[in-house]
Amino acid sequence: MAIVKMKRLNLLSLAEDKDNLLKHLQRAGCVEIIELDSELADQKWTALIKREESALSNAKYRAASVTTAFDTLRKYASVKQGIFVERKEIREEIFCDKNYQASIFEKAEAINGCSRQLGQISSQKNRLESQRLGLLPWNSINLDLSLRETEFTRIIFGVCPAVISLEELQKNLAEQELAAACFHASSDKEQHYLLLLYHKEEAEKVTEVLRPFSFNQAALKDITGSAEANINMIDMQIAELERRKENLEAEIVSYLCFRHDLQVCIDQMAQELAKEEARSRLATTGTLIYLKGWIPAPDVHKLEAELNSFACAMEILDPDEEEVPPTQLRNRKWIRSMDMVTEMYSLPAYGGIDPNPLIFPFFTIFYGMMFGDVAYGIVLIVLSQIVIRRFHPKGVLGNILQLATICGISAAVWGFLSGSIFGDAISVVAEKFLGMEDFVLYVPVLDPLTDPLKILYLSVIMGAVQLFVGMCIHIYMCFRDGHPLDALFDVGSWWLLFGGIAVFVLKGTPLVLFAGIAALILTQGRAKKGVVSKLLGGIASLYNITSWLGDILSYTRLMALMLATTVIASVVNILGSLPGNIFAFLVIFVFGHTFNMGINVIGTYVHTARLQYLEYFSKFYVSGGRPFKPFKYDTRYVDIISEDGEVKG
Amino acid sequence: MNWLALMGTAIAFIGAALAVGLPCSGSAKGVGTVGRAGAGVLSVDPSKFSRVLILQILPGTQGLYGLVIWFLALMKLGFFDGTLVTYTLREGMAFFGACMPVAIGGFVFGIVQGRLGAGGLSLMTKRPNELSKSIILAIMVEFYAILALLSTFLMLNNF
Incomplete structure (x- = not known):
């Protein structure tokens, strides 16, 4: 539920087992193998070990040629590929079957062969056509051109x-x-x-x-015979080329039945490539191989289980002072949807704090508020769930859809509070088409058109809460890292100042306010050298009060965008009801609301993310983590099912 | 009813018209600027279409804000339910003034955001993973558009 603790792994094994070792490591999928650059530059090490040879370029060639073959097939057989890739399940032993792989690779090579021949044909044809153009002017002269x-x-x-x-x-x-x-x-x-x-x-x-x-x-070099005879000959050659081209294209299309196998093969080759890349990071003495890597502490037992029946020596260490471990965030499934928001900014440093659970409530609430409409929310939930159920997407796309579902729920709730269902669609339909005057379904708690100020205050209060939580996290981090005084100075002084403003407004005495100002002047320049620059630094920090004001005001966008969604939805409804015809209404209704949803789904995401990045993160976040990239199955078209029914990748 | 009495309402309508017209022009200019740069990016790498689209949409919000205010203004003027309000010249001028922050702001911000978006595109082409940064840069301008929207909204709300 946070940034995962990382352990350093040293592993020795017999060189003859290396293929098997890599296979098991890929299956376990929890080790990032580190480059041995510093060791291989050190003479003491190089006397013992050398870099393991790997067939990296061959693996790259094979991976690229299968992908090219698949693209060629798609081009000539005009296969449409949807936005979402449908992942097929495949058993691990089939996925790893070398014979199957080799037979499909043969097909890919055959397709590539055809494609190469087509390339040659096309260039021959170009050459002949330019020759023909050169001869054409002499067509009327019946004389040997040589x-x-x-x-x-x-x-x-x-x-x-x-x-x-x-x-x-x-x-x-x-x-x-x-x-x-x-x-x-x-x-x-x-x-x-x-x-x-x-x-x-x-x-x-x-x-x-x-x-x-x-x-x-x-x-007119090297041409014998009359122009007409030459042109006729070229025409025949071109026709022959056309015929060969058609045959080759037909041959490529005949491989269409293997397209799913090719997709599997693309994934197989990608895994082979990953394996070769891992191999290039191993070191060997000739009889032994050595591997250095990172492993998340909770996964150690998984690796031990995987390598149980294996002759190898493993050492699990805590990271050294000077080593910077990679960052991996591990959260519950629904909080994991925030990964994408965090990754779009920057991962937290290994010693920082996992922001995902901290932004989760704010992100969903703010998104829902700005996108607030019952119907829009439901549409978002339904669409994202359909894609999730149908295509089982993984990675970023899976996260986006998960996020869309959660935000859709939030939007539906906010829409209910603000009384917006496709804007004011219900009352417009009731009035224009059912003849009910002043139809009211229910009186909403927060109507942005009749009581905008209430929503404005609510926005600012929610912003203040988020900023306050941000400062609390800052205090927590200061205590955790052992600088409690920083927390007191950096956050305490500002709280004194804000409290002072409140006291001044309510009671009329400015004493607390002055205390807050004094605290800021005395503490904020403490990193500087010399009394004068310390004081100047403190005074300069008072200028930050404008940035606090800006931060708070920034949250008014919650109200502004909520209003924008609702009002544009209402404009669509009014436009639709103008012709007074139910069919025209439906057409305008569908197009208008699709447009409004489309533009607001993206706009609201951007604005919500911005509130996290600029207002919230600036209070506590330490960025700059390097993502943890384990050596594992990483597939695009298939889900690999292991013998015990577990989905591997 | 003499012509002076109708003048106030007329001026209020001009205000409402400008509140939507100017921001839409600004947005159109901004979206156009990003689109032109985007076409250049796409000619090299068509797979960046979705990213280009996101950046191109950003300056479009100014026109939407204008539309929001236009709708509110017309509601206040009683345009939709057929009970046209009659304003005095002074009220009409005040109404006109209230529409101006969004009208002027939306026009300028749309153009500025378009230029920022085009700049963001070149950032994105060189470093495809930095899309979020170019979005944030462009959206910094948006904050002021929102302030303009709010001020117009709060002023109109008192009519």
């Missing part, structure tokens, strides 16, 4: 810019009365394509005539 000369004439396939006038070129050639002819093949936006024939003896004169026209020889 022909350069006959006995007396020279043949040139050439181009000149499109801005040139062809008539002028022809005219110039004709005027000189040369034994030459120029045929126009075709033109596009950039160039004219020309065939030039001339007698070999006239070469110099022809060059002279053509010089002003930027006539250049066209690049």
Whole structure:
């Protein structure tokens, strides 16, 4: 129910058992294996041990290739994947079956082979198509394109810019009365394509005539036969490629029946990868292997049970002074839904305090208040429960849904208190469609429209309570860590000041207030050196009174957002009732309330989280923990069921 | 009823109109700014869509606050139940003034929050796990929008 105490684990085992050891550790899933960097840099150690070799890059390749195969399959078979992954249960012995794994991996390699061939086909096709484009301008000339000369004439396939006038070129050639002819093949936006024939003896004169026209020889290397014949051949090749492409695609689609096996295989490969990563952190002497790790104190017996029948030596130590253990939070199931809120900020330091039980009541109450509507709350509960029951999501998503259910309950309660059921939907329907004037279901305790000030005061009081609790936790932490004086100075002085303000307002005597101010001036600069800077530090701390004011005012958002939810819901109802038609009402009702819920679910979450992070946490929280990452089964598509029916991952 | 007597109610209506119009313009500008930057992020990595969406929604709240005040103002003016209130010129001006914090505030905050959101996007692209920090930065502005909403609300509530 707090930050879990961590133990240091040293483990020695026979090198020949290493595969088995890793398998058992992964099953137990409670050891984080530490890198041995400092030891492997130390000569005393390196004389004895070296890093265990691992097939990490091979495991990475295998994991990536199965994932690629699955993506390829999804692309060609156009399999839709929903937002939520449906986790399938699988027995552990099947999951670990190497033969099954190998057979599926073969399929994945086959799919990848097809995909590689498709890539080659596509690049061949591109090359052929660009060749075809190059030949197209010469289509009208029925002449072998590799022909350069006959006995007396020279043949040139050439181009000149499109801005040139062809008539002028022809005219110039004709005027000189040369034994030459120029045929126009075709033109596009950039160039004219020309065939030039001339007698070999006239070469110099022809060059002279053509010089002003930027006539250049066209690049037609390695092409024999006429343009038309070449184009026909290319067309045939392209058709052949298309046919092969279709066959390959059909072959990929034929693997569709294995897609669930591929998902299992993705998970299997991910576990293999994790195992290789763990292996790369082991050290070996050749006959023995050594492992250094962290283990949560409550899990020690679990590891002992798992390694019971195993030849290994285990040492469980308390962490050294200079070692920083990782942080793991362990709470009851419903409080665990706060993990996500805490993780989004930053985990607590190992020596800090677990904030989850401390933010749980405030988070749910504040969320419910800002989202306060009976119907919205129920919709939230139903939707989250459907997804939980249907998909059994784990990890962050599971937490979010758990949180949504709890917050939905809270919102429904607050909605009942403020009399909001889809805003004022009931009275609008009663009035507009049932003809009942001034229909009132019940008189709510807190109506944000008729009595907003009551809710404003309530918001501020709830904020004050949260800040007070925050300060109490600060006092507790000071006592726990052995600095009770800090608690007295840092929290006591402020309480004296606030008490002083209350006394001044109620009784008119400012004495207690002055005492509080004096206490702050005298104590808040105590970390500084020298009397003057101590005093200045104390005086500067008085400025913090504005931040206290800001913190308290910040809680007015509770009222403002409660109002926003309710009022926008009411606006939707009014808009819906304007056409006076029940169908139009239903359409506007559904769209409007979906929109309002959607925007408020996120907005309220952000505002609630902000109240925890900025107002509450600033009073006591020590962040900066490193998350505990045990070596375990971590799967995306399957739940692994062990022999005794336990869900492993 | 002379024209002066109707003037007060007319001014009050202008106030209510501005209370929703200006914040909606501000929100539209803000959402647009984040959206434009978001499209750039998505062109590189489409899987960040949900994160971009969260940041894009943030400046949208100003328009909603405007709508809340507009609704309240129209309720006070008796627009929905057909009992239109007649204000004197002085009352109308006061009503108009009461609408101004949300009108002006929502317009400015929406734009500012949009820029912050776009900045947050670039933070999020470089460090995908720091989404919460960019949200918090953007939402700091929101506090003042809420103060503006509250002040308008409390002033209107006395009409």
